[in-house]
Amino acid sequence: MSKLKMPDFQTDAEEAAWWFNNQDEIAHEAFERDGLDLVVISLEDANLGRQRAASRGIAYEDFMRDLVHQALQQEQQAA
Secondary structure, X not given: OOOOOOOXXXXXXXXXXXXXXXXXXXHHHXXXXXXXXXXXXXXHHHHHHHXXXXXXXXXXXXXHHHHHHXXXXXXXXXX
16 A cells, blocks of 8 residues: 655645545554554444453453454364
8 A cells, every 4th residue: 555645735624624535544554554454343243342341341452352363263273
């Protein structure tokens, strides 16, 4: 992915529009820079994950990361 170049803006509105129109690419670049990947899940699944994490007394992000890891390990063993 090519690195975004921020243009010179004439107005605040022009700058705001640029940030809005490029927000997905900006986020992608930030994740790639940090060696991360962005995974999109449904709001329903996210809410269920938050409920399950809370019931276990752990952070949502930790719960979801562990859940994905476990599922991938099971999938690899089944293959």
